[in-house]
Amino acid sequence: MGNEIFRNRLNNIIKQCISEAQDCIKLEHHGMAGNVRQILIEKLLVPLLPEGVHIGSGKVTDSSGNLSSETDIIIYDRRTVPPILYDEKIGVFPIETIYYVIEIKTTLTKSEFDKSIRNGQKLRSLRGPQPHSALFAFNSDLKNSKDSDRFIQAQKDMLVPLPINIFCVVGREYGFWDHVWKVLPDTDNNDVIVGFLVGIINTVVKAIHLRQPSLDPGWYFYPGYDPF
Template sequence: MTSHTNKYQDFLRAKVKGALEEAKAASNLTHQGVKGTILEILISKLFRPLLPSDIGIGTGQIVEMYTGKTSTQIDIILYDKSILPPVLFDESTGIFPVEAVLYTIEVKTTLSKKDLRIAHESAKKLNSFSYLPGLENEDGTDKHHSIDKVKSVVFALNSTLTGNNLTEAERYKSIYYPDEFPYLISICVVGDAYWFNNGRVWIYHKGENEYDEVLSLIGGVSNTYKSVARSRNYPKLGKYIISTEGWGAGPTSRDFNGINVTCNMCGTESIQFPHFGMQSITINGFINIEEPCVCGGKLSSKEGSYKVVNGELAENYS
């Protein structure tokens, strides 16, 4: 079978080759900053240049609003800052709201079964995070809807697997099956294969050309990140930054015209201040209040003619 490539793919392959050769060379160093150096190379020379420019790339921890819990340190975080912005300590390191995070990538120099287990547990914890609904009902309450959760990936420069007796997918399945869910969505080992879970079966790509597996990972992310982002809709940043404590009501900002109403069950009389959107109308008949009386009865005005200007009663009605 003949393998076909194009000039665009050839250019990307050359970029991948340069970045990975530099990362592999760094992996042979012995000083303590090796992992950080490899991440810098992969972020600046592989993922940032090859992924679409509207994908933010960082490293750090992911936080959820409801409980404030945070993830473990994540090597590479792919996010959409138009959903919610991260708090960055430098150009790429920071704290990322889970609603904005599309993918996480754990980077391993030489992937072992222990590494897979740790990555699985990290992905499992992240899968338990709750997301702010990005839609509202007509009354302003949260509207719950389908949300694509963060997709967790493992990317390795090498692997401890040798021979043809076991694949990366089979090794990973031995960790989660039969008691758990495969929280890692894909595994990419440079020079070997790209694996992804389609929800039913593990699919692999062992290309005929150098670094096909890496291009498949880049392509897979590029094909899916927008649909993940769209599922988040428009969560409110204020939910993260505005305290729920210390709030209270002060004096009215201006005088409002009210109306006397009576409960049809208990007979209690009260003054209400109904609002009618931004309408300017005349109401002939009764005005019914949406919120019921404390006894559950219906609150209604006397029959009459009521003038409404810009959604408010134009005068007091007794």
């Protein structure tokens, strides 16, 4: 009974968020629609994250000053190096503090997918412990093939960690890399979204207990100094 209560509550939140996302897709203002989509994903994530773990948006940096591309959602822990924030959420986040970066798409097209792969490669070029790199899409332009084929084929010759090692396309598929690709098709019970959220919760909780700092946080305050 207890498990049913948790799942039912999550399903109710998911249904509300997906309904609102479908409404916002109809908005003509691209920037506004993007902001609404991001808020909806945060609504799903915030109640599930453990104490001390936060959600932001912006860029990831390493101690050498290298920067990632701009990212929709960054899941981070500010108990080591605090980010540089320009408002409550937007800022620059040290890679040592980050668990997940997540890009959000209304419809995953080839051009948007290729851009996300490039963004993931830029993230992987930063020095430090690599976070999970995820893509969440509310829809896909693929009609006769699986979204998993797109992710698998594009990255089959790339080194791990892959530029995108987790994906979720609403109503279609959820997949993640764990030595091999593991893919879950959707059902009528929001399984792909639940899988995506549960995967985040599980890995973040484990990382809090297992992750050891690879860099003393103070080195961020010595520009140009290479501690490695």
